[in-house]
Amino acid sequence: MATQKRTVEVALSTTGVDAAGRPQRVPLVTADDGSPVAVEAPPMVEPDLAGEHMLINIGPQHPATHGVLRLVLELDGETVVRCIPHIGYLHCGFEKLGEYRQYNQILPLTDREDYLNAMGNNVGCAMSAERLFGIEITERCKVLRVIACELSRIASHLVWLGTTCIDIGAFTPFLWAFQQREYIYDLIEAWVGARLTPTITRVGGLAADIPDGWMAQLGEFTRKFPHTVDEIDKMLTKNGIWVGRTIGLGVMTPEEATNWGLSGPMLRASGVAFDVRKDFPYYDYETYDFDVPVGTNGDVYDRYLVRMEELRQSVRIVEQAAKRLPDGPINVDDPRVILPNKSKATSEMESMIHHFKLVMEGPRPPLGEAYVAMESPKGEKGYYMVSDGTSKPVRWRIRPPSFVNLAAIPKMVEGHLLSDVIAINASIDIVMGEIDR
Amino acid sequence: MSDGFEIQYPGNALGNAAPAPVTPRDVPNRGGDQNPSGAALRQQFADAIERVDVVWGVTNVYVRPDRVLDIVRWLHDDSSQRYDYLSDVTAVEYRDLEAPIEVVWHLRSLPFRRELRLKAQLPKNKPLEIASVWSIYKCADWLERECFDMFGIRFIGHPDLRRILMWEQYREGFPLRKDFPLRGRFSRAEQLRQALAANPEARYSMEELSIADAFEDLPTDMRKRLKGGERTGE
Missing domain, CATH: 1.10.645.10 (Cytochrome-c3 Hydrogenase, chain B)
Structure with missing residues (x-):
């Protein structure tokens, strides 16, 4: 997968790029001189060692999954090789x-x-x-x-x-x-x-x-x-x-x-x-x-x-x-769907029947x-x-x-x-x- | 800024002279403007189109179940149709138990701003099987899985037709079928018994466990079953 080349003008408290050319992740401080710094997309990490893959389970009870989502991840080091989502924990049969x-x-x-x-x-x-x-x-x-x-x-x-x-x-x-x-x-x-x-x-x-x-x-x-x-x-x-x-x-x-x-x-x-x-x-x-x-x-x-x-x-x-x-x-x-006026429903026979049929049927x-x-x-x-x-x-x-x-x-x-x-x-x-x- | 994607505008195949879309008003129950794709389908697949009608403003095309894949592929690929967006795959079972189950696809053509509803009727005396459109629309993956989970319709050619909302060991049947009672098939006591008796290992499928190098730590019988090709942990 190709790294996406993209930069955004960012005002940072320091120069913004470290020695290796990666963006330095420092929080925004309103710079007095106001000089913006360009930050590039983080480089994709290449899988370095062909080691054993690891299985990691996130959720279903995890605050960062925004609900009862469960993700089973196959990891190579820290890189995701495969992701298997599981849903249905909140199935209510609506x-x-x-x-x-x-x-x-x-x-x-x-x-x-x-x-x-x-x-x-x-x-x-x-x-x-x-x-x-x-x-x-x-x-x-x-x-x-x-x-x-x-x-x-x-x-x-x-x-x-x-x-x-x-x-x-x-x-x-x-x-x-x-x-x-x-x-x-x-x-x-x-x-x-x-x-x-x-x-x-x-x-x-x-x-x-x-x-x-x-x-x-x-x-x-x-x-x-x-x-x-x-x-x-x-x-x-x-x-x-x-x-x-x-x-x-x-x-x-x-x-x-x-x-x-x-x-x-x-x-x-x-x-x-x-x-x-x-x-x-x-x-x-x-x-x-x-x-x-x-x-x-x-x-x-x-x-x-x-x-x-x-x-x-x-x-x-x-x-x-x-x-x-x-x-x-x-x-x-439209009498097919809208209930008759309440006072009419309690005083007129037709309206009462209408009300009854709409509510019951x-x-x-x-x-x-x-x-x-x-x-x-x-x-x-x-x-x-x-x-x-x-x-x-x-x-x-x-x-x-x-x-x-x-x-x-x-x-x-x-x-x-x-x-x-x-x-x-x-x-x-x-x-x-x-x-x- | 970098070179991003070119923005795609819906309706770009219509030209500038096309009128802007407006809110439909007083849509008739039957009849009205038919989607031109209906007539085009009749011409292209005369033998496979059973019926075309317009219900509440949307064109329904009833197709023969064995020709679905050809028809959907043509709708997706042909330059005069370009149905590039699959909104929904679902099924309808009627209260009349003799009536066939309908599989329903809601297709959208973004370049032409059209919507079309395809339907295929599956008789109940035969196995409920129909071709998967996953090879054309990737979003059919989960939608077809849900349809299988809820109705028991098998989508032939789907790469991974498993239950999705219900768990893999669910044995009560297909919940949205009309013969499935609202409270479920099993009694509460039986459901509780099954839940308590469930194997905690079943939280992972065999496929997932085979990823892990925890494989070696598994109980012997489980490793044996895994090697035998069993997929779920029950």
Whole structure:
């Protein structure tokens, strides 16, 4: 494997390169003279001795595997020769459970698979169910769902950023990121009452409209949050340790990335500008003004840069959505899925029967099937639902982006050092709840 | 900065005159615009295409199970199709136990911004076997393994068709099949008994243990079984 030639201008406290020409890994100190130093990608270590290979087991209970992932590594010295991942420790059978539930009852399951992107999953699953019912949701609902998606994208990327920093050895950005994430959870709590598992959508609408004063709270968040991104950017992007530990690792070329089915920031860091929001848009994403960051080197560093830029772009989308939020109902006017008014249900016979049938039997979509993809923070998340005309789906399938992204880890880590496995694994942004489902 | 990759833009085969993609509205249940690949497939593989229809805006192509590999390879390689991205491989079993199991592929063509759903029906009175598309799309590796794990469909030509979400010694069957009860086949007592009786060595597969130079430290019977070609540690 060829070493990737690449340099990044880095401000270091010393000259930055040792006698052997390797980057000196010293932390960033704001240099008074401000002279930047070029750091090259670390050279690939050649296997020196044809010795015995060693078997090393990482996980399933290891803080750096981001959940119950287990990697069995064959090592030659410190170089990874082979990597055998084991998953399934968190398998809950969500897809089986979904076949025994009505469409609205499936939505709480989606909170619990990719729990960092709970609202985005709710939206995606509801979108798939609505396609199956042939429902067009209201304009206000669309805009609120876009806000929900982008807020959970920010929250998910912040967790990724914080935990990756911990893995690579930086502690401060972790605290900053989790503090900002807390503000997002405050917003969700004010909206629907729950924090981690909000189940914000219903088929045909939302669980609740936003409360009074919520937009002001959101505005405060979007005003202050970019400042934190800039601070973390300053801490990491030109930091010698950070650059030295991320650059040139786990490279995937555009052809490989497409063929291995990578999606989301993983695919875009490899130079393929595919974003479901742009190429197969939903909820009028084509009318929002935002950019899709694309990397050109496909390594861990580019994945970091792409996600940092996505944080800023998500704030842009939220700001635009907040400006255009129209008045009107949040639920569609469709008696097949939406419960009648409570006061009517307790006073009119027809409404009571309607309410009873919707709750006890559940809404019934026509025969058909729908695969609806959305851009989750991890990549292309698809919900595939097949209906046989009853109130429960025949098949409910989640296309898990981090499952497919993780499948490429043996390819990405082979030939790298053991300590780089942690950085590469972190760069995939895995959530085991989604991988094992 | 170094010379990185050239950026690939989806829709680059469409030319500049192509309209920008927009959110689909009022998608009809049946009918609507068909993906041109449907007609092209009919022309190319007239005998292997059973049915083409459009359901909720996505074109379904039902293909003969024994021709799947040819069709997918053509879709991937032909310059007028270029389906370079495999989104998903899964299967559907219907509640009607007579109905065949369907294997479903969701393909995407990034250069043409198209999506296509391929389906192959496997009758239940024959072994559930179908060709693996791993040789074309590397991402089919884990997706097909999951499909095998959950439905028991064997993908012929897959390099490493093992269970993925369930453990290798799992004996209860295939969880997503309709004849599999929601609570599992075995009683809680039996599941507990099996868990407690499990051999801790089984945490590593034989293949993994053979890597290690800990091989020499293994119990004699285990070394014997390893040399005999046994793979799992049960």
